[in-house]
Amino acid sequence: MDYFIIIATTAAGLYFHWWLYVRIKRWMDRDLALSLAGPDEQKKAFMLQQLANAHQQKVKRRDLPQWLAAAATGYPGA
Template sequence: MDYFIIAALTFAAIYFHWWLYVRFKRWGDRDLALSMAGDDADKKNYMLEQLALAQEQKLKGAELQARLERAAADYHAD
């Protein structure tokens, strides 16, 4: 029974740390996209859409940042 408790708590701790890692990564990616938008509300929405598209393509790290930088440079306010 002791091994079961230890295994269950270990699994819960590992899952919790993984969950935190994923959340922090998502928050960081979102902050990156929003930081490139400045104070323009329309550009913020555009950058969040571009972030969603990049995430669908499973871009990560430097590829994600480069994609968002290109999107920010290509943005034209209507």
């Protein structure tokens, strides 16, 4: 019974840390997209859509800042 408790709590802890890591990565990506948009609400919506497009196109995380910066320069309202 002791082994079950150890295994269950270890698995729960590992899952929680993985979940937290994924959430922090998502928050960082979202924050990057919003910081490139500035105070313009329409550009913020545009950049969040571009972030979704980047995820659909499976843009690698290391390439994401350059990809979003290029998308920001292509904003039609500029």
